[in-house]
Amino acid sequence: MFKKTLEQVVTYEAGKPIELVMREFGIKPDEIIKLGSNENPYGSAPRVVEIIQKNAHKASMYPDDSMFELKNALASKWSVKSQNVIIGAGSDQILEFCMHALNHENACVLMAKTTFAMYEVYAKIANVEVCKTPSDEHKLEEFESLYRASLERGKRVSAIFLCVPNNPLGECLDSAAVESFIQKIGKDTLIIIDGAYQEFATYKDKAKAFSPSSLSAKYENVIYLGTFSKAYGLGGMRVGYGIADSKIIAMLYKVRAPFNITTLSLQAAITALQDQDFVVQCVEQNAKEMLAYESFARENGFSFIPSYANFITLSRAGLDSTHLCDWLLQKGLIIRNLASYGLNAFRITIGTKKQNERVFELLKAYGANHNHLSNHS
Ligand SMILES: *Cc1c(COP(=O)(O)O)cnc(C)c1O
Numbered sequence: 001m002f003k004k005t006l007e008q009v010v011t012y013e014a015g016k017p018i019e020l021v022m023r024e025f026g027i028k029p030d031e032i033i034k035l036g037s038n039e040n041p042y043g044s045a046p047r048v049v050e051i052i053q054k055n056a057h058k059a060s061m062y063p064d065d066s067m068f069e070l071k072n073a074l075a076s077k078w079s080v081k082s083q084n085v086i087i088g089a090g091s092d093q094i095l096e097f098c099m100h101a102l103n104h105e106n107a108c109v110l111m112a113k114t115t116f117a118m119y120e121v122y123a124k125i126a127n128v129e130v131c132k133t134p135s136d137e138h139k140l141e142e143f144e145s146l147y148r149a150s151l152e153r154g155k156r157v158s159a160i161f162l163c164v165p166n167n168p169l170g171e172c173l174d175s176a177a178v179e180s181f182i183q184k185i186g187k188d189t190l191i192i193i194d195g196a197y198q199e200f201a202t203y204k205d206k207a208k209a210f211s212p213s214s215l216s217a218k219y220e221n222v223i224y225l226g227t228f229s230k231a232y233g234l235g236g237m238r239v240g241y242g243i244a245d246s247k248i249i250a251m252l253y254k255v256r257a258p259f260n261i262t263t264l265s266l267q268a269a270i271t272a273l274q275d276q277d278f279v280v281q282c283v284e285q286n287a288k289e290m291l292a293y294e295s296f297a298r299e300n301g302f303s304f305i306p307s308y309a310n311f312i313t314l315s316r317a318g319l320d321s322t323h324l325c326d327w328l329l330q331k332g333l334i335i336r337n338l339a340s341y342g343l344n345a346f347r348i349t350i351g352t353k354k355q356n357e358r359v360f361e362l363l364k365a366y367g368a369n370h371n372h373l374s375n376h377s
Pocket residue numbers: 038089090091092093116163166167194196226227228229230235238239240
């Protein structure tokens with residue numbers, strides 16, 4: 001009854017919800033710290049919460065399907081025209097649109113070995129071969145050789161995914177290097193630049209900043225993706241967007257169902273864009289707290305990848321990430337185990353100062369506990 005290709009699709013395991021920790025360990029919700037899904041630990045901007053409350057009575061109405069106001073606001077933010085913008089239920093949905101709309105006949109898609117798991121899920125649902133670079137982190141030379149090798153064996157490349165910064169590792173390619181790369185790739189390949197964490201990267205290093213307006217003006221085979229789920233603090237509202245040449249956007253519109261985001265989400269995103277101060281404060285605070293994680297890691301023997309996002313990926317020799325994550329969960333701390341990526345490492349969303357202090361305390365306690373046990377065995 002179902003597609004054969006689904007046999008190879010592994011159901012995406014989302015970050016664990018607070019409700020699960022309440023149910024399984026009887027911990028009170030206000031004692032649970034959730035740093036597993038890269039949400040904004042400062043919540044949403046107060047005026048966004050207010051607008052959602054004010055518009056609650058509109059829940060019975062479909063949203064403005066033209067999304068006129070939000071598209072205009074995004075077009076003005078990024079200096080493009082509204083026909084260069086498409087809105088999705090999270091940028092995840094734009095990834096899905098791309099995979100649905102592309103011609104995958106005799107093609108493969110390219111991605112880094114360790115990157116956002118949904119790329120592979122959407123690709124496999126579209127029944128297209130997935131080729132990964134040998135290195136975990138993004139290396140453009142490897143993408144280039146994979147691209148050439150695919151063409152040489154008679155396979156087209158329908159899409160290339162570049163995650164800048166990369167989730168779950170945190171590294172980020174320079175935008176200038178990506179642009180040189182784009183120039184080496186044929187027009188038949190859609191290059192997807194996933195900027196879910198761009199606000200954080202741009203704050204840390206201008207060399208990581210991408211310009212969707214210049215990319216969409218110069219290249220008819222590039223799409224830039226942004227989201228309201230991370231720096232904008234609207235993970236629960238499900239709003240993301242794509243910016244590209246109007247011909248790409250028009251094709252993606254063909255696979256979009258009407259009313260794909262909610263009336264309240266639309267209002268929330270429009271208002272969130274008007275409160276850039278909130279975003280700047282969150283990003284600044286994130287950078288400060290990131291330094292605290294780096295010091296903690298150095299002082300306590302953890303290895304880490306310098307991160308351009310709102311999370312940090314850590315590991316330590318002899319430490320089993322699955323055991324650690326399960327232990328932390330019982331203490332009410334949710335982080336992301338990377339065992340499902342084949343790595344003995346874990347990813348922690350940078351929280352508030354208070355949350356992070358608790359994380360450090362628990363990680364130290366785990367270390368002490370662990371040594372104690374092994375000394376007596
Ligand atoms: C969070 C995330 C997204 C998009 O999330 P949405 O909530 O669907 O907007 C896209 N790509 C990466 C790499 C992410 O981490």
